[in-house]
């Protein structure tokens with residue numbers, strides 16, 4: 478199979494970038510990352526994401542996942558663009574902004590709204606499903622030429638070290654915020670991979686820049702979660718606290734969360750490599766207008782009474798990961814930080830109707846903070 482025919486198919490599918498790398502090259506890269514990962518775990522930076530360690534062997538030894546593996550196709554799908562930003566901002570009733578407005582400015586503007594902000598990666602449809610479907614189509618394409626070929630597809634939740642694979646395939650470099658950055662597209666992209674036992678042509682290597690002396694992400698992280706260069710302490714990370722964490726949010730971190738309702742973009746929004754965003758999200762379902770959008774009305778979230786009602790609103794979006802309980806917990810924190818007195822009655826209603834102790838405690842905290850600020 479030629480690189481040209483693969484590139485055509487991948488482009489037709491809407492991926493923003495791709496790289497193909499022989500397994501031998503990946504093996505070397507994974508060795509280095511396995512050591513790094515072990516140091517990270519030793520420091521307890523993984524919080525309660527024990528599944529990461531449980532998957533460790535498979536993540537760093539893909540030959541266990543696909544015996545006979547020879548090549549990996551790593552793909553990137555941009556999920557945030559300048560066009561979508563402008564459109565969403567207007568539909569929120571804000572001032573129209575020029576194209577390529579810096580994402581930092583917009584983030585600051587959103588904080589003034591009494592809404593909860595959804596991180597950019599979670600604004601469209603659930604990327605796991607959308608991208609997995611594309612990987613299966615790509616696998617079918619390979620098998621149409623080589624019927625005996627074996628493949629293994631993975632997006633995020635699979636036993637793969639996605640960023641390390643993407644680095645080896647030339648998709649970008651590791652920033653100090655731990656994200657993989659692809660100049661000139663920035664870091665707002667998902668990583669997906671297709672392993673195969675086919676020997677595919679390798680894509681040419683490209684020179685990559687590095688962060689240099691910049692430390693903006695470390696300085697702008699609201700909770701100080703970027704502990705050291707390249708190491709993130711998930712116990713302090715707002716993305717972890719509002720998505721993966723099933724328990725209460727530590728009281729001392731709540732004021733630092735602001736009105737972030739689901740996930741956090743602060744260490745990417747301030748990054749110079751994201752100052753000019755790509756002009757278009759190429760995979761339609763990932764666009765904010767096809768999912769939850771960029772921010773949600775806190776009154777609406779605090780009023781969701783049942784898991785069924787929650788699923789009706791958010792089925793098929795990444796927000797399902799937090800479940801009703803997690804999202805309402807986050808909404809209480811965002812409400813407490815909003816300075817919006819109107820939310821007190823919604824929080825009081827939640828305490829009256831809710832039997833879940835964690836939610837009642839978060840709502841009580843928010844009321845206290847709002848009353849203190851009267």
Ligand code: B12
Pocket residue numbers: 509510511513514517526529596597598632633634635636637638639640641651654655656657658664665666667668669706707708709711714716717720721739740741742744
């Ligand atoms: C667990 C997890 C999280 C955790 C922990 C994140 C973390 N940084 O460790 C939490 C819940 C906090 C999280 C948050 C987010 N996540 Co997440 N997450 C994952 C997941 C499932 C595993 C990551 C992991 O193994 N972490 C452990 C650390 C040690 O590994 P790592 O993150 O890959 O980090 C590497 C770097 O630290 C690197 N490195 C950096 N410097 C140096 C220096 C040296 C010398 C060496 C050797 C290595 C090195 O080596 C590490 C090991 O490979 C991956 C998907 C996957 N299957 O891999 C997605 C993934 C990393 N997440 C992703 C996204 C989009 C996010 C968020 C942006 C979502 C949001 N807006 O809220 C934030 C970003 C926060 C951040 N700054 O990282 C994308 C990142 C895409 C990209 N362009 O980088 C991924 C790849 C999912 C995907 N398939 O698209 N995530």
Ligand code: SF4
Pocket residue numbers: 654697698699700701702703709713714715716717741742743744745
């Ligand atoms: S996602 Fe937010 S809290 Fe987590 S490291 Fe980045 S800036 Fe800090």
Ligand code: SF4
Pocket residue numbers: 652653654655687688691692693694695744747748749750
């Ligand atoms: S903000 Fe600066 S230090 Fe952080 S990832 Fe971007 S370039 Fe690197």
